[in-house]
Amino acid sequence: MEIVQIVGLGLVATILALVIKDQKPMFAFLIAIASGVIIFFFLIGKIAEVIQILEKLAVQADLNLVFLETILKIIGIAYIAEFGAQITRDAGQGAIASKIEMAGKVLILVMAVPIIQIIIETVIDLLPA
Numbered sequence: 344m345e346i347v348q349i350v351g352l353g354l355v356a357t358i359l360a361l362v363i364k365d366q367k368p369m370f371a372f373l374i375a376i377a378s379g380v381i382i383f384f385f386l387i388g389k390i391a392e393v394i395q396i397l398e399k400l401a402v403q404a405d406l407n408l409v410f411l412e413t414i415l416k417i418i419g420i421a422y423i424a425e426f427g428a429q430i431t432r433d434a435g436q437g438a439i440a441s442k443i444e445m446a447g448k449v450l451i452l453v454m455a456v457p458i459i460q461i462i463i464e465t466v467i468d469l470l471p472a
Contacts, residue, residue: 345385345389348385349382349385352378352381352382353378353382356374356375356377356378359371359374360372360374360375372433372434375430375433376430379426379429379430383426394415397411397415398411410458413454413455413457413458414458416454417451417454417455420447420450420451420454421447421451423447424443424444424446424447424448424450425444425447427440427443428440428441428443428444428447431443
C-alpha cells in the first residue's frame, strides 16, 4: 500500500503549500520540492529491485550488459529531466522547464546513438549484397 502513503504525502504537501503560498510563496515552493524528493527517495528501493531483476534476466538471456546499462541510463535521464522540468514549471518558469526537457531529449539521443548504430549495422549485414 505504498501508493496510499505517497498520495497521502502528496496531499498533505499540497494543502500545506496552498495554505502557505499567499504569505510565503518561496516556502510553498520548497514544500513542493521537498515532497518530490521524499517521494523519489521512497521509490529508490523499488527502482533498485527492478534494475536487479533486469540485470538477472539479461545475464540469463546472455545479452550484452552494456545495452541494458545504456537503456537504464536513458530511462534515468528521462525521469530526472521530467522531475526537474516539473519542479521548474511549478515555480512558474515554463521556458526553463522546456529547456530542461530539450536537454534531456538531446542527452537521450546521444546515449542511444551506439545502439542505433549497431541495429543499422546488423540490418545491413542481413541484407543481400
